Amino acid sequence: MTEPILAGGEPILAARTLSKEYGTASALVRAVDDVSLTVNQGESVAIVGPSGCGKSTLLYLLGGLERPTAGTLALDSQPIHDMPESRLARLRRHAVGFVFQAFHLVDELTALENIELPALLAGASPSAARERARDLLEQVDLSDRAAHLPSALSGGQRQRVAIARALANRPRVVLADEPTGNLDSAATTDVLRLFDQLRTAGQTLVVVTHDSRVAATADRLISMRDGAFVDETRLTGGSARSLTEITGLEA
Amino acid sequence: MGRILLIWRLVLGDIRRRPVQAAMLVLMIVTTTTTLTLGLALHKVTDSPFARTRAATRGPDVVAQIAPQSGAVARPATQFASLLRSGQVTAISGPYPFSIASLTAPGIDILAQAEGRDLAPAKLDQPALTEGSWVRPGGAVLESGFAASLGLKPGDAIHLNGHRFTVAGVAVSAAQCFYPVTKPGVIWLTRTDAERLAPRAQALGYVLNLKLAHPEAVEDFAFGPIGNAFFNQPSNEVVTSLQTWLDIRHEDFQVISVDEKGLLISSSLLALVALATIAVVVGARMTEQTRRVGLLKAVGATPWLVAAVVLAEHLLLALLAAVAGVAAGKLLAPLLTDPGAGLLGSPPAPPLPATAILIVVAVAVAVAVTATLVPAVRAARVSTIRALADPAHPPRRRPWLIALSARLPVPLLFGLRLLARRPRRAALTAASLTIAVAMLVAALSLQHRIDVHDQTNAGYLVGSGSVADRVSHLVYLLSGILVVLAGVTAMFTTWATAIDAQRPTALARALGATPRQVGVGLTAAQLIPGLIAACLGIPVGLGLYQAAGGHLHEASPPLLWLLALIPGTLIVVAALTAIPARLGATRSPAEVLRSD
Ligand SMILES: Nc1ncnc2c1ncn2[C@@H]1O[C@H](COP(=O)(O)OP(=O)(O)OP(=O)(O)O)[C@@H](O)[C@H]1O
Ligand SMILES: [Mg+2]
Numbered sequence: 001m002t003e004p005i006l007a008g009g010e011p012i013l014a015a016r017t018l019s020k021e022y023g024t025a026s027a028l029v030r031a032v033d034d035v036s037l038t039v040n041q042g043e044s045v046a047i048v049g050p051s052g053c054g055k056s057t058l059l060y061l062l063g064g065l066e067r068p069t070a071g072t073l074a075l076d077s078q079p080i081h082d083m084p085e086s087r088l089a090r091l092r093r094h095a096v097g098f099v100f101q102a103f104h105l106v107d108e109l110t111a112l113e114n115i116e117l118p119a120l121l122a123g124a125s126p127s128a129a130r131e132r133a134r135d136l137l138e139q140v141d142l143s144d145r146a147a148h149l150p151s152a153l154s155g156g157q158r159q160r161v162a163i164a165r166a167l168a169n170r171p172r173v174v175l176a177d178e179p180t181g182n183l184d185s186a187a188t189t190d191v192l193r194l195f196d197q198l199r200t201a202g203q204t205l206v207v208v209t210h211d212s213r214v215a216a217t218a219d220r221l222i223s224m225r226d227g228a229f230v231d232e233t234r235l236t237g238g239s240a241r242s243l244t245e246i247t248g249l250e251a
Numbered sequence: 252m253g254r255i256l257l258i259w260r261l262v263l264g265d266i267r268r269r270p271v272q273a274a275m276l277v278l279m280i281v282t283t284t285t286t287l288t289l290g291l292a293l294h295k296v297t298d299s300p301f302a303r304t305r306a307a308t309r310g311p312d313v314v315a316q317i318a319p320q321s322g323a324v325a326r327p328a329t330q331f332a333s334l335l336r337s338g339q340v341t342a343i344s345g346p347y348p349f350s351i352a353s354l355t356a357p358g359i360d361i362l363a364q365a366e367g368r369d370l371a372p373a374k375l376d377q378p379a380l381t382e383g384s385w386v387r388p389g390g391a392v393l394e395s396g397f398a399a400s401l402g403l404k405p406g407d408a409i410h411l412n413g414h415r416f417t418v419a420g421v422a423v424s425a426a427q428c429f430y431p432v433t434k435p436g437v438i439w440l441t442r443t444d445a446e447r448l449a450p451r452a453q454a455l456g457y458v459l460n461l462k463l464a465h466p467e468a469v470e471d472f473a474f475g476p477i478g479n480a481f482f483n484q485p486s487n488e489v490v491t492s493l494q495t496w497l498d499i500r501h502e503d504f505q506v507i508s509v510d511e512k513g514l515l516i517s518s519s520l521l522a523l524v525a526l527a528t529i530a531v532v533v534g535a536r537m538t539e540q541t542r543r544v545g546l547l548k549a550v551g552a553t554p555w556l557v558a559a560v561v562l563a564e565h566l567l568l569a570l571l572a573a574v575a576g577v578a579a580g581k582l583l584a585p586l587l588t589d590p591g592a593g594l595l596g597s598p599p600a601p602p603l604p605a606t607a608i609l610i611v612v613a614v615a616v617a618v619a620v621t622a623t624l625v626p627a628v629r630a631a632r633v634s635t636i637r638a639l640a641d642p643a644h645p646p647r648r649r650p651w652l653i654a655l656s657a658r659l660p661v662p663l664l665f666g667l668r669l670l671a672r673r674p675r676r677a678a679l680t681a682a683s684l685t686i687a688v689a690m691l692v693a694a695l696s697l698q699h700r701i702d703v704h705d706q707t708n709a710g711y712l713v714g715s716g717s718v719a720d721r722v723s724h725l726v727y728l729l730s731g732i733l734v735v736l737a738g739v740t741a742m743f744t745t746w747a748t749a750i751d752a753q754r755p756t757a758l759a760r761a762l763g764a765t766p767r768q769v770g771v772g773l774t775a776a777q778l779i780p781g782l783i784a785a786c787l788g789i790p791v792g793l794g795l796y797q798a799a800g801g802h803l804h805e806a807s808p809p810l811l812w813l814l815a816l817i818p819g820t821l822i823v824v825a826a827l828t829a830i831p832a833r834l835g836a837t838r839s840p841a842e843v844l845r846s847d
Contacts, residue, residue, distance in 0.1 A: 065760075065844075066841040086765040092763060093763035098762070104844060108653075120664060121759060121768075
């Protein structure tokens with residue numbers, strides 16, 4: 001995220017007629033229904049829609065955490081919809097960073113240890129992983145909380161640690177599912193500011209959200225209903241607007 | 252009423268939500284109550300068999316025999332007279348005539364001591380039937396050890412000195428040791444039949460049973476003036492012998508005590524393990540309940556309702572399982588008690604009384620409830636927020652382990668951190684696996700002792716259905732039960748751990764671990780306690796065996812067998828973990844992570 005990347009570059013994610021069904025017969029749920037989407041390098045995309053419309057499912061599909069029932073999906077130019085699980089895992093390490101609504105930090109690890117975890121899992125040396133984690137902690141402005149356990153952090157701080165963790169392996173794309181869903185408005189502002197920084201730095205981002213303020217930080221806004229895209233807006237100069245303007249708060 | 256309905260609904264809901272766990276708990280309690288019932292039944296058999304036989308057959312205090320020297324004729328009236336004159340004798344039975352006859356049947360040709368008896372029950376030494384009916388003209392009753400050794404049962408045809416007889420029954424007696432300790436084996440006929448067998452009167456000997464006023468002073472009687480007078484008969488006429496009930500008991504014990512101890516070790520081991528296992532299972536289950544308790548309280552449940560739900564659930568499961576287990580135990584008990592009874596030459600053990608069954612059920616339920624009670628009360632009293640925020644035991648943080656594991660390959664990093672996260676669970680796993688290994692070691696020791704016993708007595712205990720054969724049969728059965736119990740214990744703990752590890756597994760995969768890495772990590776997390784358990788289980792098992800009365804110095808199992816248990820345990824644990832580990836490794840992480 002430090003090197004500048006041109007918006008509108010190569011496609012990082014390319015989904016064609018993607019579908020995901022759960023259950024069978026009368027209990028069949030078509031959570032994602034025939035969705036096509038291309039996300040280019042450096043782009044930031046927000047997906048909004050009512051509860052249960054399939055936003056999380058789509059995000060898990062895009063990140064390769066869930067398999068589509070039909071359709072094709074390319075991540076970083078490699079088709080992943082039928083890629084063997086272990087190859088997919090290795091690709092995912094460097095291609096995707098996840099941020100969850102429920103944070104999903106490891107309770108018994110400190111903030112710093114949580115952030116270095118993906119690097120360790122990807123086989124980085126302990127010292128390299130540690131160094132990277134310190135950098136990220138500084139970027140999310142939590143250097144003084146390095147040794148704190150998640151239980152000793154506020155909600156906004158936890159989510160910032162989770163975002164830093166998602167960035168640990170310098171992923172091509174960060175996928176965030178309701179990153180502010182569990183936060184109050186002050187904490188939301190912290191996280192929003194961070195996303196804004198990421199977008200400016202050229203990090204590719206896909207954010208699922210209920211929150212219009214989060215949606216407003218994106219370049220593109222996609223609306224979903226019943227598993228399908230119903231509307232797509234290119235936010236004019238989303239990057240040009242200041243955070244203050246978007247949030248209505250003093251930054 | 253509404254409250255009871257609510258509790259009922261919550262209980263059913265929880266069981267339905269986690270059916271595998273409920274099934275596991277039921278399975279454990281069924282297995283343990285079955286073994287407990289078997290243990291009790293076995294105890295009934297092994298509990299002082301001689302005393303029971305003596306009581307059931309009105310056993311004599313002294314058994315006097317005269318056998319004529321070649322050419323002479325035994326004269327019981329005069330030759331027993333010295334004994335009968337004694338004021339200490341309060342009752343007698345006999346003298347009964349006997350002769351040594353050759354017993355033949357298809358595949359059998361052996362000597363037997365055929366004794367003539369009255370049809371009416373005797374005041375002293377009335378053999379107790381374990382099968383069939385008492386003597387009748389043409390109908391013979393065989394001593395139980397003898398019958399088992401020859402494989403004869405009521406209805407079979409035999410020939411005694413060429414005369415045809417039908418086996419009418421099988422009985423035990425406390426007037427002599429069981430076959431093959433007493434040789435030749437004893438067979439009872441009517442007086443007329445017994446006298447008819449003797450080729451000539453010279454061949455008949457006589458048995459006289461005596462009851463004394465002071466049975467405990469029997470040795471004074473036998474070795475005092477009265478006994479001496481009996482022994483000092485003109486030696487060219489008869490051979491005399493005088494056996495006291497203490498002699499008979501002693502000889503019986505020579506053989507039985509070894510085997511009885513084996514049975515006792517096994518049955519006490521079973522009972523011990525059974526109780527420990529229930530406690531382990533309920534404890535493991537309870538650690539997952541606290542979060543649910545928080546939810547209940549958050550929606551307005553009182554602490555007592557919460558405790559009631561938790562208790563009711565385990566009470567229900569334990570009760571169902573205990574009843575099923577006792578039923579299974581009663582069905583299986585004859586497998587153990589029948590050979591056991593024959594083995595010990597005692598009448599069959601009385602069926603387990605209702606109170607004993609009630610005790611088994613009560614103990615199983617009490618252990619389950621006690622194990623639940625502490626966490627239930629704690630759950631009821633814990634603050635709602637804390638319960639919601641964190642499970643019963645918040646994961647432990649071991650900074651040095653986290654730092655150390657960062658330097659290890661990914662599967663070990665993951666496995667070690669999983670282990671460190673739930674040290675108590677790991678200890679529980681290690682403990683129950685230790686019990687399992689210890690049980691195996693004890694079973695091996697028992698089996699090995701039988702092998703050694705078999706070899707040293709090879710020339711002595713012949714024929715199919717010999718004592719040794721029947722003991723090994725029993726030991727195989729017991730070892731089988733122990734191994735099943737051990738397997739179920741190990742399986743439960745590995746499953747519980749794998750289920751507990753679901754979320755960290757899903758998270759590790761979302762953060763970039765491959766399925767293989769988490770699979771190997773999950774297995775490693777089990778192998779570490781498995782290794783500890785294997786190393787601890789061997790001395791613990793030997794100790795248990797020794798403590799229960801086994802003699803390691805006589806026959807300790809070969810070192811190689813014991814050492815083989817270590818890799819064996821690890822292989823079994825790895826195999827048991829493989830399925831849940833695979834599930835954890837391949838299940839969609841999204842599904843696990845979103846259910847929150
Ligand atoms: N494992 C599953 N089995 C069956 N149905 C499922 C499963 N997971 C999700 N669904 C269904 O798929 C649909 C889409 O779910 P999804 O979680 O993607 O919605 P969402 O848009 O993220 O909702 P929210 O905004 O509330 O998070 C829902 O109707 C849900 O009930
Ligand atoms: Mg969602």
